[in-house]
Amino acid sequence: MAERLAVYAGSFDPPTLGHVDLIERATKIFDKIIVAVAVNEAKSSLFSVEERMEMLVEIASAMPSVQIDRFRGLTVNFARDKGAIALIRGLRVVSDFEFELTMAINNHKLNAEIDTISLMPSEPYLFLSSRLVKEIAAFGGPIDHFVTPAVEARLRAKLGITA
Numbered sequence: 001m002a003e004r005l006a007v008y009a010g011s012f013d014p015p016t017l018g019h020v021d022l023i024e025r026a027t028k029i030f031d032k033i034i035v036a037v038a039v040n041e042a043k044s045s046l047f048s049v050e051e052r053m054e055m056l057v058e059i060a061s062a063m064p065s066v067q068i069d070r071f072r073g074l075t076v077n078f079a080r081d082k083g084a085i086a087l088i089r090g091l092r093v094v095s096d097f098e099f100e101l102t103m104a105i106n107n108h109k110l111n112a113e114i115d116t117i118s119l120m121p122s123e124p125y126l127f128l129s130s131r132l133v134k135e136i137a138a139f140g141g142p143i144d145h146f147v148t149p150a151v152e153a154r155l156r157a158k159l160g161i162t163a
Contacts, residue, residue, distance in 0.1 A: 003031045003032055004029075004030045004031045004032070004085055004086075005030060005031065005032045005033075005034065005082065005083055005084045005085060005086075006026060006029070006030040006032075006033055006034070006084055006085065006086040006087065006088050006117065007033075007034045007036050007075065007078065007079040007082060007084045007086075007087055007088065008022065008023060008026060008033055008034070008035050008036070008087075008088035008089075009035075009036040009037075009038055009071065009075045009078070009079075009087065010036075010037070010038060011037070011038050011040070011043065011045060011052070011130070012035075012037055012052045012055070012056060012130070013045045013046055013047050013052060013130050013134075014046070014047055014052065014055060014130055014133065014134070014147060014151050014154070014155055015052065015055050015056055015059055015130075015147070015148075015151060016125070016128055016129070016130055016133055016146055016147050016151075017124075017125060017128070017145070017146055017147060017148070018090065018092075018121050018125035018128040018129075018146075019035075019059075019090075020059055020148070021121055021122050021125050022088065022090050022119050022121065023035060023059075023060065023063065023066060024063070025119055025122075026088045026117075026119065027063055027065050027066060029117070030065075030086065031065060032065050032066075032067065033063075033065060033066045033067070033088070034066075034067050034068075034069050034082055034084065035056050035060065035066060035067070035068050035069070036068075036069045036070060036071045036075070036078060037049050037052045037053050037056065037068070037069070037070045037071075038070075038071065038072075038075070039070055039071065039072045040072075046134060046155075046158060046159075047154070047158065049070055051154070053068050053069075053070060055148075055150065055151050055154060056068045058148075058150055059148060059150075059151075069082075074110065075087060075107070076107040076110045076111045076114055077110075077111075079111075079114050080111055080113070080114060084114060085113070085114060085115065086114060086115045086116065086117045087104075087107060087114060087115070087116045087117065088117055088119060089103070089104070089116055089117070089118045089119070090118070090119060090120075090121055091118040091119065091120055091121075092120075092121055092125070092126055092127065092128070092129075093126060093127065100116075100118055103116070104116035104118070124145075128146055132146075133146045133147055133155070134155070134159075137152075137155050137156060137159055137161065138159055138161070140161060143155065
């Protein structure tokens with residue numbers, strides 16, 4: 001039987017425990033997960049692609065079926081090139097649904113061989129986003145229940161904030 005490979009793509013700026021939750025849950029469904037950091041020079045990111053990949057490698061170090069990569073362009077093309085059968089997407093709140101549905105339909109039009117699998121986050125992460133984490137951290141708020149300790153340290157260092 002062929003290996004069932006899925007791609008979980010995003011900006012991961014920074015990776016949150018919500019991302020970790022989805023990665024861990026996706027490993028129960030697929031044989032291999034590629035967590036792919038989107039390279040988009042037009043989008044302003046706090047962390048470089050390399051820094052985001054380093055954080056994800058650290059997070060995934062105990063998950064042997066998870067590989068970290070980067071990509072440019074259409075996610076569905078990256079997934080096709082890697083031999084993936086599915087794209088993993090997080091679906092947090094109702095406001096995400098229309099965007100994710102539009103993306104899934106368009107990705108299916110681009111490549112009907114790759115399905116989109118939407119996973120609902122575990123309850124503690126329903127309203128969690130990287131943007132929210134950066135904002136809370138910038139104002140000196142606690143983020144230890146949103147990110148791993150290593151990500152928290154990097155984020156506070158990047159923002160010049162002591163714990």
